[in-house]
Each structure stands twice: as C-alpha cells, then as structure tokens.
Amino acid sequence: MNKLISSVSPHISGKRTTQTIMLDVIIALLPAAIASVIIFGLRSLLVIGVCIAVCVLSEFLFEKLCQRDNTVPDLSAVVTGLLLAFNLPVSIPLWQAAFGSIVAIIVVKQLFGGIGQNFANPAITARIIMMTAFSGTMTAWTAPVTADTVSSATPLAAAAKGEIASMPSYLTLLLGNHGGCLGETCALALLLGGIYLLAKRIISWHTPVAFIATVALMSLICGKDVLYQLMAGGLLLGAFFMATDYATTPSTKWGKIIFGIGCGLITVLIRFWGNLPEGVSFSILLMNLLTPYIAKMTRNKPLVGGAK
Amino acid sequence: MKLHGVRVPHKKNTADSQPVKMAVPSTVSIPMSMHIGKPAKAIVKRGDTVKVGQLIGEADGFVSSNIHSSVSGKVLKVDEMTASNGSKVSCVVIESDGKQELSEEIAPPKISDFESFVAAVKYSGVVGLGGAGFPSFVKLSVKDLSKVEAVVINAAECEPYITSDTRTMIDKSKYVFKGIEALKKYMGVKRFVIGIENNKREAIHKMQELSDQTEGVEVHILPSVYPQGGEKVLVFNTMNRIIPKGGLPLDVGVIVINVTTLSFIAEYLENGIPLIEKCVTVDGSAVKEPKNVIVPIGTSIEDLLEGAGGLKTEPAKVLYGGPMMGIAVPSLKEPVLKNTNAIIAMDAKEAKLPKTTPCIGCGECTNHCPFRLDPREIARAYRLNSGEDLQKLCVDLCMECGCCSFVCPANRPLVQTNKLAKIKLREYLAAQKAGQEKEGK
C-alpha cells in the first residue's frame, strides 16, 4: 500500500493558475497583434517575435544564473514581450527592441525579485527608458501600409499641434489605420481583448472604467474631442492591459478605482499641458510608484464585528 | 454588505443515496478524544466485556464528552494512539461479538426542566456533528436563557461531496422538528432559522413542509457559495449579525446547532441510545460506489471503505470530511469518529494539486476571504516574524475555510501559513502578557 498523501486543507483548488491567466492575457492581446500586422505589415510580426524571444530568453538565463526557479512556463515573460512590442513603433531597429526586452525582464522584473515582486510595470518602464535612450527611432512613426494618407504623425501629436487636416476620422481610429505604436492603434481590437479579460474575470472593471472615464470627463471639461481622446494614443492598451497588471497595481476595488482615476488625471495633464502628446505610459508608471500607499490605504478591513 | 466566498464544485453524488446500515466490523477503535476539549477518561480495561451503548469513557472536566461503546464484545486493549492533530490520546479497542446486545444502562432520559435536559444531552455524548466536534451540552448550557433570541440550525452543508446532513433532513425530518420542540420546551427559544444551501431541493422541500406546520420556524435558503456553513458566515447571512472577533454566537443572541446534532438529540430523548453510530458519506474518485452508510463509531476507514463497496483504485489521499476543510488521514487504520460526516478517498489525479509558484499579487485571496483578511500580508508578516502585524491583520479571525488557497492561482499554501501564523500570534500575545506582568510587579 502506498503512503497516503498528507497535506493541509484545502485538498482541491480552483482551475486558474498563473499560467492560465497569462494565457488568457495573450489570447486577449491576439486581436491587436493581428491588427498590427494588417496595419503595419509583416515587420510588426518581426518586432513582436524579437521582443517575446528576448524576454523569454532573458528570464530563462537570468533565473538559471541566479539559481531561481524557472518561471518561463508561467508565460508572464511572453506577456511582457508582447506588451513591450505593442508599445514600440514598427520601424524600431531590432537591436533596440531586444535591448528594451532585456531591460524589462532583467532590470525591472528580475532584479526586484521576479514575478509578483516588481513594483513597476516592466513593459512600460522599458518603453520609457527606450524613449529617453532612442528618442529618434522611438518616435519615428511609419504610415500604415493600408492607409492612403501621407501623414504618419500620430493622431494625438496632430491634435496637439492643431493639424486638423491630418487628424484621422473616428472610423480610422477604431480600425487603427493611422500612425502610432504597433499595438495601440486599433481601438476595436483592444476593446475586444479588454472585453474578453473582463468576461473571463481576469481583470475587474474598476481600473479601466475609472481610467477611461476620468480621461473622458476631463476631455469634456477641457473642451476636447472626447471620443478622439479615448481612441487615439495608448489609452485603451494602457487601461485594459497595463494598468491592470496584478503586481504593480492595487488589488482591492477602491484601490483600483483610485489607481484608475490617478492614471486618468496624469494622462490628461500630460496630454493637454505637457510637452508630450501622449501620457499613458508615464501615468501608469507614476501610479505604480504610488501603489504601495494606495494599497495600504485601501486594504480590506477584517470583519471583526462589534466590541465583545 | 455581502460576505465573499468561492464557488466550489458541489459533487453531491450521494444526495439520493439513502444511508444503509453496514455490517458490524470485527473490531472498533474508539479514541477518548473525538471532541474539542479535554479527552474523556477511559473507564474500561483490557478483558472487560461491554455492550452497545455502555459508557466506556467519562467526560473529564467541563468541556469534555462521554464516550459509549458502539459494539458488544470484549475490550482487547486500551492503547495510546496519535490523533490526527498529532496529540496522544488513549483509545479503547473492542472486539465485537457480532451480537450487538444493548446495554442495560439504556433508557430514555427523564427530563423535567432545562437542567435535566442539558444533563441528558451531556450524557448522550453528542458533539457538533457538522464537523466541529464541540460538546453540544456546553453550547446549550446558557446561563441566561433570555439572551437566546434565536437558534440557527446549520444545514448548509457547503463542503463538496458531503450529503449526510442532507439525508438527515430527508430521512429524519421528523426528528429535526422534535428537536426544535425540545429546545422550545426546555430552553424557551421562540425563533428558529434553518439555513440550507439552495442546492438541496428535496431537503428544502421537506423542511419547508414541516416548518409551515410549526410556529416560529423559518427556512432560510442560502446561495451555494462556500462557506455558508461557517458559523459566523451562517449567522451573518441568516440573522444579519456579525459575531465579534473572539466571541460566540451567543454574543449576538444566537445559538448555532448542526441539523444532524439536533435530530440526534431528539432521537436520544426518545430512545436513550447514546451517540454510537454515524451516517458517513463515502465518496471520492477512488471509491467504487459513492453512498451513505451508517457505521459504528470506531470502525476503521479500511473496513468502512470495504463495506461501502470497495475502491476502484488505490487511493492517494483519504480525508476525514470534505475537500475544503477535511483532514488527510495518515493511514486507513484510522477510525470513524463522532464528528466524521464523510470519508473521501481521492485517486492520484484528484489528489494532485497544481505546483506552488510565486505570488503574483492578484489579490484573489483577500477578495474572496469571507472575513476580508489578507493572507498575502499575513504570510509576509509571518515570514518577518512580526507578531504585531499579525495582530493587526487579525489572523486569529481566520476560520481556515480554505477559500484563499482555493482561488490562489499560484496555489500558495495560505491556510497552512495562517495556521502557523495563528500559533505565532498566540506566542507573541502570551509573551507580551508575561512582559506586562513582569513590569507590573
């Protein structure tokens, strides 16, 4: 007779694991990935491939070197690679994409202890570092292969400069037929992915709704074109996929709402009054830094009941 | 406000299985501790002949319980054994003569008032049969009866697999209501709330039928969200009252009693047969025919599984109770206890849990905890050895229901850490108290 297993209860577990969660995120990102290939051509696939491959490889090698458990199977490095690629222009030199991937995984994630321990979103932080290091190539917007317009400026940049003529229509924004980072342009695909994550309860509605609603409200107050502000730029990608990262954002509902509102306010601040046309990445990074405090403030209160 | 929980698989395969009485095993091993509190004192010795229902262990101290023989036969030995919680207890092993002769001691108790009622419940050896195993008479020994505004009858049976309470409600509904009448008569309770999870249609129907004819009884249908049967959760969901931390249901005017316990008390009042047998749900992926069986207390799990139709495959893990809070037994030689309501035998596939991976900070654990504890922070405070933080995080409130571990995508051993953290907190508080006393001197 074999020895019976003895372990502490519970003896069953839910179906969800880190790996299935990451797989769902990857599935949710697929529509936007496909859209990017349609919009920007096959090079987009190459950038995505390089980012994923380098992220996974860095994770594997670093963990091997530090004799940590191999976390490649949890697929989180794949998600980071995908998200980083989505935040790059399609024309980015591949070595720069690879550099960004290494920064994301090794500097931002692993040096802080690996999955769940990092305080800043790896993809976003890497993007910001790249924007500083490679400002030229990071803002070299290529025109979509599908577009008949000549302008390749991002819609937000156009709006910021007041170039009404080169501002794309709502339909163009929805389909993503315009200049920008390769994964952020197709609002429709991002919405689809976001809805998938919500439906599967991988993310809760609190952060994206608070984030998007804040941007909408502030745009309205400031007399900007609301739909335009929502669909152009990285708002949808950020709100659904990056402001909802578990480790770097609060986990209670009020925490998420505060986080979302904060992101929205900072985004608007940068977009309308800053020097940059786009502020989503910075807003999320800044709110990442505030997360420990928000989390502390909004922690669930144990139900202790009245005084005994 | 809503208390959180998790949706666990129901697996109530045996809900329609009317319990069958199993043949009496050749020997039974009856531990002197099958309850919370002090172990009973064995009052038989090797070579004694005993009969069914004869007192073999006497309650020792206030929180303790009587223990009676479940078979007739000869005492083989009075041994020391290791209980599932690791402590040593003495255990009476009886060889059955197969005759099941009733002891002459057995007679319906004579009851005239509250005191004699509690005394009878005490003598019967009944403990919380839902699994807790707390001596029932202690719970009923209320000093000020006017404080009891309602009795909540726990019939939630929220653990997967287990259906023994369901069967009580279906097969012994009469006794459930006789129990209610007894509490009315001897304790003066006027309001009764039966809390049942909505996945037990037949039981709900039976209880509603009878409650319609009885004054002061409500059937409260609960959602099937685990853990409805947790005492504090049940009292909140039926009475909308929060039992304070470290307090008892009585602090909010409530007594909670398990439905099978109540029905047993009523039966005992009628026939005087003490707690000597149990209806046990036998199920799990390694079991050939899931069913409910009635067995003498002290029957080994091995005999029970055999008598219930045997195993399909070698079990990898066998549980006392359900998969959320049950205890994994070290061997099949372990006996059926007073509070055993199910034996679940899992095959290797069912027993396999996902690998533990690093915490990803998703917050699922805290967001599903009925008491809104934060197991992730508790684990951190435990690692850092901070008694102070553990106190702030109220780890002592944790009922070990397992929701947090169940939902954790990283499959962290959160319940296990909470158990250890509770011990650490107790040590910390004790040390603090000792320190204060020293200063005081």
Ligand code: SF4
């Ligand atoms: S912390 Fe305790 S009470 Fe809360 S879900 Fe986990 S086991 Fe249950």
Ligand code: SF4
């Ligand atoms: S559920 Fe598990 S992975 Fe998620 S925060 Fe809690 S301990 Fe971490």
